[in-house]
Amino acid sequence: MKTIDIAELSQQTGLPASTLRYYEEKSLISAIGRRGLRRLFDASVFQRLALVALGRSAGFSLSEISAFLLSDHKSPIDRDALRAKADEVDRQIHTLQQVREGLLHVAQCPEPSHLKCPRFQRMMRIAAKKQARAVNR
Incomplete structure (x- = not known):
């Protein structure tokens, strides 16, 4: 060996x-x-x-x-855990696609300041809410 x-x-x-x-x-x-x-x-x-x-x-x-x-290799793979992880990955993909779209919008936004862009302001509010939920868990 x-x-x-x-x-x-x-x-x-x-x-x-x-x-x-x-x-x-x-x-x-x-x-x-x-x-x-x-x-x-x-x-x-x-x-x-x-x-x-x-x-x-x-x-x-x-x-x-x-x-x-x-695992003892005789037990079946926990397929429910694999499906749950696949669902989690789908949620992450969806979130990342939204972030990407938002970033591209802000990069092309005609507003002189990003802070004046309504879409950017909405993105910041959503991010703040998500952060607050994560902290409170």
Whole structure:
């Protein structure tokens, strides 16, 4: 079995060794031993790190990813969690599209000051309300 030490793994993945140690602490990856003071991993660590990267790009937290990775592989994937995340991504897309449209409007707005633009003022009110709701949660 081919092993790779943490320095090599860091170099090949671009992840700092501190991140790899943190992932190990969170049970996302696991060392199979040590060579001196360096942790050793088997080649399957690349697949696990790719799964972590995929999960992060989909917006899952490390604890959610850990739960997926710790499953016994006999249990079905939590498809409800995947659907809920897809719904969340759809909401984020919708919000970002609105922000984009607003930014483009303000960039082209004929008002001499953005603060005098009615649409920009409405955007600021909406942003302030969202921030207040987030703080009160």
